[in-house]
Amino acid sequence: MTLTAGEKLSEHENPGEATIQVLEGRVELHGGGASWNGSVGDLITVPAGLHSLDAVEDSAFLLTVVKQL
Template identity: 55%
Template sequence: MRKLSLDALAREQLEVAKNSSSHRGARTVFGGHEHMLRQTLIALDAGSQLAEHDNPGEATLHVLRGRVRLSSGEESWDGRQGDLLIVPQAPHSLEALEPAAVLLTVAKSRDRQG
């Protein structure tokens, strides 16, 4: 069994994002390409974003710190610390409205595993 502090990882990755030319940081917390379930802590500096991309399976975003905007097509959803956003099964993007850290949980569909 392994125990991780999401709070400590969020602090660490927010510092990475602050000092990175990409203005983001990420670390896989659980799983990976060989697993169906993957959890990744993503930190974004204010104003930075993850460009529109497809969803590899069912996914949620748990906002650990800050505020974010999840957008898909004409719709968008704002989230703040403590919120859980359901990622749509459509191309979407994520923008940090202020320095933010989220826990992305993805359960890949069997046809996309690997």
């Protein structure tokens, strides 16, 4: 996925276990009252429940989701 600087994925539920691997740029993940900064090469575990993602810079990231049945 890609986002330009200032774009965001608004708050949404986590459909299963998920990670974000930052390929380019910088992102900030928010969820459960905490936040995590991600830069190139970082792998971030997406928290359960509601969360959102902001692009601090033009960014490309790999979102991997293991959907629970």
